[in-house]
Amino acid sequence: MDKDQDQEVQCAECVKQKHIQNLQQKQQRKNDQIPFEENNYTHNIRKGDERLLDRRAFMKTMVGAAGVFAVSTLPWGALAVKGLAGGGHQDDPPLRITDIADLPVGEAAKFAYPGKHDSALLIRLSENEYKAYQNACTHLKCPVFWSKEKDELVCPCHHGAFDARTGKPTAGPPQRPLPEVLLRQEGGAVYATGVKHYET
Amino acid sequence: MKRSWRGVILLCIVLFLNIICTQKAVNAYYFEHYRSVIMYALFNILLFPAAYLIYRRERDVR
Ligand code: FES
Numbered sequence: 670m671d672k673d674q675d676q677e678v679q680c681a682e683c684v685k686q687k688h689i690q691n692l693q694q695k696q697q698r699k700n701d702q703i704p705f706e707e708n709n710y711t712h713n714i715r716k717g718d719e720r721l722l723d724r725r726a727f728m729k730t731m732v733g734a735a736g737v738f739a740v741s742t743l744p745w746g747a748l749a750v751k752g753l754a755g756g757g758h759q760d761d762p763p764l765r766i767t768d769i770a771d772l773p774v775g776e777a778a779k780f781a782y783p784g785k786h787d788s789a790l791l792i793r794l795s796e797n798e799y800k801a802y803q804n805a806c807t808h809l810k811c812p813v814f815w816s817k818e819k820d821e822l823v824c825p826c827h828h829g830a831f832d833a834r835t836g837k838p839t840a841g842p843p844q845r846p847l848p849e850v851l852l853r854q855e856g857g858a859v860y861a862t863g864v865k866h867y868e869t
Numbered sequence: 870m871k872r873s874w875r876g877v878i879l880l881c882i883v884l885f886l887n888i889i890c891t892q893k894a895v896n897a898y899y900f901e902h903y904r905s906v907i908m909y910a911l912f913n914i915l916l917f918p919a920a921y922l923i924y925r926r927e928r929d930v931r
Contacts, residue, residue: 724872724874724876724877725928727877728876728877728880728923728924728927728928729924731877731880731881731883731884731920731924732880732917732920732921732923732924734884734887735880735883735884735887735916735917735919735920735921736917736920738884738887738888738890738891738913738916738917739887739913739914739916739917741891742890742891742894742909742910742913742914743910743914745894745895745898745906745910746894746906746907746910746911748898748906749897749898749903749904749906749907749910750903750907752898752901752903753903753904753907807899844896845896845899845900866901867900867901
């Protein structure tokens with residue numbers, strides 16, 4: 670009985686030992702191993718970023734850009750439909766710009782026509798020659814001013830220039846002429862009577 | 870590795886047409902040619918599904 674007990678204790682001891690040995694072996698095996706399954710040592714090359722600009726991603730970008738362009742023309746289309754639906758141009762009421770006596774030859778007067786935000790310029794080119802244009806530059810809408818020295822309308826933003834007699838662009842980026850305001854002289858004053866529309 | 874660049878080239882053309890149409894539409898608007906504005910805008914919008922179809926067809930070509 671005594672002997673049996675002793676053996677049992679011993680056995681329990683050796684089981685413990687075996688267990689520890691096992692654990693140690695396992696640990697060692699783990700430490701000996703390469704931590705990755707593959708053996709071509711490419712795991713540290715990040716392919717993710719590489720795919721950011723491959724052919725497919727580039728094509729995706731192009732499709733996205735096409736979408737942006739499609740959406741960006743929508744408002745213009747809507748405005749055009751509105752313009753068509755509005756039909757012809759309704760006549761703007763005449764507006765008294767200035768007295769002839771207040772405008773020496775070679776000078777310009779500012780006014781707004783037809784709306785109060787459509788700024789325009791009246792230029793007295795000679796004794797009896799008047800011209801008026803809406804003076805938002807046809808390039809990017811900077812206000813154009815009258816330069817007496819250069820004898821033309823000048824846009825300060827990108828050095829655009831317009832002929833004061835026709836409104837046609839003569840230099841710089843603008844492509845369209847300035848919209849001309851039609852004028853009438855009456856009783857020593859100049860009146861704006863309408864905006865001339867493009868014929869082309 | 871030989872690749873097919875057809876999709877890339879086609880999409881470049883589509884985008885180029887997009888740019889032209891946008892520019893033309895804006896210009897036509899200021900010249901008050903409303904009908905052409907609508908034409909250009911419509912064409913621009915149609916180009917988008919076209920671009921997407923090209924992408925779908927060319928995506929998996931090696
Ligand atoms: S805004 Fe007048 S030249 Fe550009």
